[in-house]
Structures are given as structure tokens and as C-alpha cells.
Ligand code: SF4
């Protein structure tokens with residue numbers, strides 16, 4: 016077999032066993048890898064409570080991983096989110112995915128719960144469960160450093176150990192499996208870290224075709240101002256968006272009360288470069304290298320993080336923001352949810368935290384002490400506990416990232432249709448509504464957006480299963496990645512067949528969610544966006560969203576998806592009809 | 595959706611790339627609509643309903659070049675491979691269906707081909723192009739196929755001459771009737787643009803419209819900029835030259851802000867050209883004859899370089915305008931154009947298009963582009979005769 020290894024490592028932490036199993040080829044062809052494969056493997060488990068010992072935690076790479084397909088050294092981590100209660104997946108880069116593939120694996124499937132803290136160590140064909148000993152309780156840096164000799168490391172920090180609902184799993188090289196609290200799922204299993212070493216190579220079916228497709232992808236990267244332009248993400252990382260979102264009046268500020276922060280230039284891409292001496296870093300083998308690190312090698316914050324520790328909390332000091340980012344990485348906290356939860360907390364009590372208080376509260380969150388005991392549950396639960404449920408700026412309990420939905424109507428719709436809650440990356444309409452890729456759409460119009468969002472969700476579900484990076488698609492399309500995939504695997508794929516796979520994955524996820532009680536009542540934006548305007552300026556008005564028009568477009572979306580007007584499935588046997 | 599369909603049917607008529615009465619566009623939201631000439635509309639709808647995409651254009655091109663390319667293609671061939679930048683970058687190749695492949699309902703086969711390409715040619719029917727997320731995108735892909743087949747057919751004529759019955763006559767009528775003389779006559783320009791933002795924006799919008807109205811370029815391909823002190827005003831990426839209102843980014847020359855992340859992919863080239871030449875404005879477009887002529891090189895046989903479009907190190911010459919190689923964006927074009935454009939105020943990029951300068955305003959840049967294209971046009975017909 017080319018591309019895939021066809022192997023799954025089944026790890027049962029309760030019995031302490033590791034076993035290599037075969038993955039049926041039919042399943043690989045139909046779900047590719049990464050998110051799709053992980054979601055498929057959840058079929059028998061999606062109803063379990065996220066903290067049920069039997070709940071799987073799945074790490075899945077894709078068929079392109081291990082080849083030099085641009086941006087493909089990634090994996091997806093899949094489970095059920097304790098924060099949102101939805102099916103959950105997150106794509107992450109770094110070196111770990113590459114090593115996992117090198118160990119001859121497409122999937123690591125972790126189930127059960129250990130009696131004492133452990134580390135899962137994979138080295139080529141061998142896998143063993145080791146006592147974590149001293150490592151439990153340690154920060155991410157120290158844990159990674161202690162395990163370095165065992166290869167690539169992914170680990171949780173105190174936040175994951177203590178069950179913080181938005182705890183990340185941190186990849187050793189500064190990447191993270193973020194947002195939905197899969198770090199808490201890992202902590203619940205008393206699994207402190209996974210290490211992996213592997214030197215195997217991924218077979219490529221047609222080398223010449225592969226080289227041609229790769230050249231096509233690279234040409235499109237160079238032609239994309241967002242990727243390789245002099246103001247693009249290769250130069251400035253995602254903070255390149257700071258100035259743009261300020262100009263477009265859609266940078267969430269003070270818990271989304273306004274959409275413009277006058278001091279945002281303090282943490283813009285150029286400011287970070289100047290102040291922190293940012294240099295390029297990135298995922299293994301990725302030609303874009305969009306991550307930035309300080310001169311000392313410290314990972315620097317992404318766009319979402321600078322906005323949320325900045326504007327969203329009314330903080331203008333870049334160094335305070337960088338510190339908060341570093342602290343989150345060390346504790347294993349998701350930066351977006353942590354900052355947004357602090358912001359909701361701040362508005363509820365009438366005062367946003369200052370930088371010093373931010374540091375203290377983040378630490379309290381991770382260790383669940385003082386205010387942290389409440390804050391560790393995320394903004395929805397915090398706002399409800401404080402009697403102000405309207406102040407949680409979240410969808411399905413997932414805190415919204417740094418694109419105000421009043422400034423991009425496709426984004427508004429995509430936040431509610433996302434299967435993992437308020438996330439920008441599912442349909443990623445910012446790509447066309449703001450960044451004009453592949454073509455521009457009118458950000459203040461709902462026209463056509465239901466169909467566009469549906470298509471984009473399908474495309475991105477396929478992308479997350481390849482697994483490739485979303486940023487690659489600011490230049491390339493499924494046309495070129497379909498070529499890469501066909502060349503690698505020897506199985507023919509094109510944009511339409513990949514979108515069909517994406518649709519299958521999306522519907523499976525939505526089906527799981529509906530089976531767990533989700534429906535139209537959860538496809539909801541916070542009230543604020545329908546009643547309060549954002550900040551006007553530079554000739555741009557940001558009026559509240561038109562609720563009727565929004566609902567109309569949501570109904571269109573359900574029809575296009577083949578769902579009932581309630582957003583659910585009429586056909587209870589959907590899964591049985593899928594491979 | 596309907597307003598979008600009307601708009602782009604209008605554009606296909608205005609740029610004369612499709613035959614009136616043989617244009618249809620389909621689009622799907624929660625329902626599918628298809629408008630235009632009934633037979634094509636049916637085909638467009640039937641095909642689009644099989645695709646996970648938003649829009650589709652089916653139209654008969656106003657020139658028979660795509661058809662001729664199919665007829666001239668060898669038996670067993672299933673696609674054509676033009677050498678211009680649009681193809682190389684976005685289309686990859688253009689599949690076609692012959693009349694005899696069309697037994698029964700062509701929609702399933704078309705949907706299959708469009709499942710992996712942006713545009714297809716169908717003999718006896720026309721160009722079918724798909725837009726993944728907007729009607730505009732389908733229009734752009736139609737335009738790209740039209741442009742690329744135009745360029746390839748004229749290129750092929752130079753090497754192989756006429757081969758088919760009726761070909762020469764059709765070509766003569768193209769030359770005499772379809773082609774219009776290019777000129778800048780009667781157009782108004784600001785002689786020397788000031789530093790005033792409003793004036794600059796208006797002038798860029800106006801010149802953008804001129805380039806399309808005068809048939810110099812197709813609406814989608816090109817970019818325009820003006821330098822004003824610490825700012826470069828430049829058209830955004832994926833902007834139509836005839837609709838630049840609201841689509842011009844002010845970019846600080848010292849890169850102190852990144853709002854210009856949405857600016858044209860040629861920002862770097864523009865910036866370097868300003869630095870190198872001191873010009874005030876730059877015009878860039880893809881006039882077809884310049885594209886064709888730029889790919890003729892009399893050293894092709896003995897030259898060791900095969901990827902001429904990006905690797906040719908020579909500065910060639912077309913009527914006093916330097917011709918260089920180089921890919922778009924962060925590719926080589928931004929390195930090779932700035933050093934050579936100053937002397938003549940113009941430069942041609944291999945297989946891609948033309949850059950021209952205005953030292954004070956757009957009048958000079960526009961007229962220069964007209965001259966370059968007219969020269970290439972004449973030169974082409976001279977070569978064809980010889
Ligand atoms: S673009 Fe950035 S995030 Fe994506 S794979 Fe490359 S380095 Fe990683």
C-alpha cells in the first residue's frame with residue numbers, strides 16, 4: 016500500500032496493553048485519515064461521556080504525511096469535547112505526526128484509564144506504557160525536556176491533569192491540539208505524554224506525478240499574497256491579520272462590546288517583529304513556516320491570541336500578551352478560550368483583568384484554585400454561574416475567536432453550523448470574505464452564503480483528513496492536493512470526490528451531535544450580535560445582525576444539507592449506509 | 595443570485611468573449627436556477643446539479659479557436675495544454691470532449707471532467723466553466739479558458755499554419771471584424787497626479803475601466819498602482835480592473851502595517867519598480883498579442899533551458915520593449931522586471947503580460963501599453979504571413 020500504513024496502535028490504559036491492528040483499506044479510502052478517519056473510528060463511542068474511561072482519544076495522521084507534500088506533516092486528534100459535548104477534532108503540526116507515520120502507524124487509539132500516571136512511548140514497532148513518575152504535576156516545558164531522548168513528545172500540562180475544560184495537548188515544538196479540552200480527556204486517562212520515534216518512509220506510488228503536483232502547489236503559494244506576499248503569513252505569521260481586522264472594524268474588543276481597539280498596532284505583525292525580533296518557525300517540512308519565535312526561541316502568539324489577550328481584555332502591552340501566551344503554553348491552556356473566559360468574567364464583574372491579574376488567574380485556572388475553580392469551566396458556565404448567561408461569547412460553549420460575526424456574515428453562519436462549536440476554521444469564510452481567496456465575496460451579505468459555507472465545510476473536512484494545513488488553501492486548491500493524493504496513494508482523487516468525502520465526514524459529525532441532543536436550538540449566536548452594533552469607522556458601519564435574515568439563511572443551509580427544519584436527521588439509519 | 599447571473603451574462607456580452615444568444619449561467623443556493631439560452635441553460639443546470647459547487651457558465655465563445663484546437667488535436671488526445679501563465683498557474687490543462695463523445699446526455703461526463711478541472715471545452719457546444727463558490731468565479735474561469743485557447747491557437751498557427759477547411763476564412767473574419775483597433779484616443783487622464791487620496795483612487799478606478807472598455811485586457815487580469823509619498827495605492831488581489839471602487843489598498847512603503855495583505859500578488863514587483871524608476875504609476879495587464887509574442891524565441895532549438903517562462907536569464911526585445919522571464923508573486927518576475935523597465939517605460943513578462951510606467955500620470959502608462967500591444971499585434975500578423 017502507498018500513502019497509508021494501514022496500521023492502528025490500540026492502547027488500553029486500563030489493562031496496560033498495546034496492540035497493532037489493521038485498518039480496513041475500504042475505510043482508509045473512504046475517510047482518508049486525520050479527522051475523517053478519527054471521526055469514523057468514533058462510531059461506537061460517540062455517546063459516551065467525554066470522561067468515561069472507555070472514551071477513545073485518537074491521534075490520526077493522513078496519507079500525505081511522511082511525503083514532502085507541502086504542509087502535510089500534521090495529524091488530527093479526535094474525541095468528544097468536555098467543553099462543548101460535541102464530537103471534537105483538532106489539526107496540529109510539529110514533528111510528532113511525521114514521526115508517528117515513521118513508526119508505521121496511521122492511528123494511535125487510546126482507550127481506558129490508567130491507575131497511575133503514565134507515558135506512552137512508541138519507538139518504531141515497539142510501544143510501551145511507562146510510569147510517568149515525577150512528571151505528573153510538571154509544566155509542559157519540563158515534561159518535554161525530560162522525554163526528549165524518546166523522540167517527539169506531545170504532553171499535557173497542569174491544566175490537562177486537573178481537568179480544565181479547555182486544556183490543550185501540547186506538541187513539543189510549540190504547536191498545540193487546541194480549543195475543545197482534549198487535554199482534559201488525556202488527563203482523565205492519567206496519560207501525561209506520548210512520545211514517538213520512527214524512521215520509516217512513506218511510499219509514493221507515482222514519483223513523477225507527485226513532483227509535478229508539488230511544483231503546482233508551490234507556484235500557487237508564491238502567487239498568493241496571503242502566503243508568500245511581503246505582508247503575508249510567511250513573513251509575519253497570523254498576526255499579519257491584526258492591522259487588517261482593525262481596518263475592517265471586526266476585531267473583537269472588550270468581550271465583543273466593540274470591534275475596534277485603538278492600540279492594536281502595539282501587537283501587529285510588524286510590531287511583534289520589531290519588538291520581539293520574530294524569526295520564522297513552523298511545522299516540520301512546511302515551506303511556509305508561519306510560526307514565529309522570539310530571538311530566544313520562545314514561540315510567539317498567533318493572531319487569535321494577541322487579539323484576545325489584547326483587545327478582548329483591553330490590554331495594549333505586547334509584552335504582557337506574549338507572557339500570557341507563554342504561560343498558557345506552559346500550563347497547557349487554550350489561549351482563545353482562556354482569554355475569552357477572562358473577558359466574559361471581566362465584563363460580568365465590571366472590570367477587565369490587568370496583565371498582572373491575567374497571569375495570576377491563568378495559573379489559578381490551571382490549578383483550579385480560587386477564582387480558577389470557576390474559570391476553568393469556560394465562559395458559558397462562568398457567565399451562567401454569575402447570573403449573566405448573555406455575556407459568554409460562545410457557540411455550543413466554545414469561545415469565539417477573533418473575527419466579529421457582525422463584520423462577516425458568512426462567518427456568522429459558519430460559527431453556528433460548525434460541528435465543534437464556535438470555531439472559525441471549519442468553513443473559514445474569512446478566506447473569501449476578508450482575504451479575497453480564492454475569490455472575494457461580499458462580507459455584509461448573506462446571499463449565497465448557505466451554499467458557500469456548506470461547500471467550504473466539505474472542502475475543509477477533506478483538508479483536515481489529508482491532513483493538510485488550512486493556510487495552504489490561501490493559494491492551492493483541492494485540484495492540486497487531489498493530484499498529490501492520487502500520486503502518493505495510487506488511488507484517483509479529485510476535488511469533487513474529495514468534497515464528497517468531506518460531506519460524509521461532516522454529516523457523520525452532525526449525526527453524532529444530534530444523537531447527543533444537539534439541534535437548531537444550539538445553532539445560536541450570542542444575543543449581543545443581534546442587538547448591539549460594532550464600532551463604526553473609516554466609512555464602515557457594523558450594524559447588528561438581522562436575525563430574520565440570519566434564520567432564513569440557516570434554514571437554507573439545513574435544506575442544502577438535507578436536514579430537517581430543526582437541523583436534525585429524519586433518517587436514523589444514516590450511519591449504516593456509510594462505509 | 596439572479597442579479598449576479600444577470601451581471602455576468604452582461605459582462606460576457608460586453609467583453610465579446612461569448613456569442614449573444616448562446617450564453618447560460620446556472621447557480622445553486624438551496625434551489626438551482628439556470629438562466630440564458632434555453633438549451634445551454636438546461637445543460638448548465640443538469641451539470642451543476644451534479645457538482646458540489648455554486649455556479650457554472652456554459653457559453654459559445656465568440657471565436658472558433660477552441661473548436662479548432664480540438665479539431666487540430668491528434669487522435670486520442672483528451673486535453674490541450676496552453677503555455678501561458680493563466681493555464682500554468684490555475685487551469686493546469688484544459689480537457690475537451692469531441693462531438694462523437696457526446697452520445698446521449700453530456701451532463702454526467704461534463705460533471706466528471708469538471709470534478710477535477712475549472713473549465714472544459716465541448717465541441718459544438720462551447721466552453722463550460724465552474725465556479726466553486728461564486729458566479730464571478732465561474733466567469734473568471736470561462737475568461738481564463740477563452741484567453742488561454744486564444745493564445746494557444748494563435749501560437750499554433752505560427753508553427754503549423756492553417757490545416758482545416760474554413761479555418762483561414764474564420765481567421766480572416768476574426769482579424770477584420772472581431773479585432774478592434776486599440777487606441778487611447780478620446781480618453782481623459784489626469785496629467786500629473788497629486789498626492790491626494792481621493793484623486794488617486796478615482797484615477798485608478800477610471801484607468802482600470804479604460805483598460806477593459808478599450809479591449810486591452812480582460813476584466814480580471816492585471817493590477818494597477820500609484821505611488822504617493824509613503825504610500826503605494828494598489829488594486830487588491832482578485833479584483834476586476836473595471837470594478838476597482840473599494841478594492842484599492844493603501845500600503846505603507848516601509849511595511850509598517852500589514853493591511854495590504856489583500857493587495858495584488860504583484861505588490862513586490864510594483865514596489866521595486868517604484869524604487870528603481872521613480873515612476874508615479876504602474877499599469878499591468880495581459881494583452882493577448884504581447885503574451886503570444888513573448889513566448890516566441892528563435893533560440894528555442896539550441897537553448898538548454900526548458901522552463902523558459904521562469905528560467906530564461908536573457909533580456910529579449912520586442913520593438914524596444916524588454917522581455918524577461920519570471921513567475922508571478924514571490925516568483926522571479928519581481929526580480930527581473932524592475933531593472934529593465936525604466937529605459938522604455940515598459941516590460942513584457944514571458945507568457946504572462948505587460949507592465950508599463952507613467953512618470954507623472956496614467957496617460958503615459960496607458961498609451962505605452964496600447965503601443966506595446968499594437969506593435970505585438972502587427973508583428974504577429976507579419977510573421978504569420980511570412
Ligand atoms: S503554514 Fe504554518 S501552521 Fe500551516 S503547516 Fe506551515 S508552519 Fe504549520
Ligand SMILES: [Zn+2]
Nearest residue numbers: 816879946947
Ligand atoms: Zn499578471
Ligand SMILES: [Zn+2]
Nearest residue numbers: 891897902906
Ligand atoms: Zn531562452
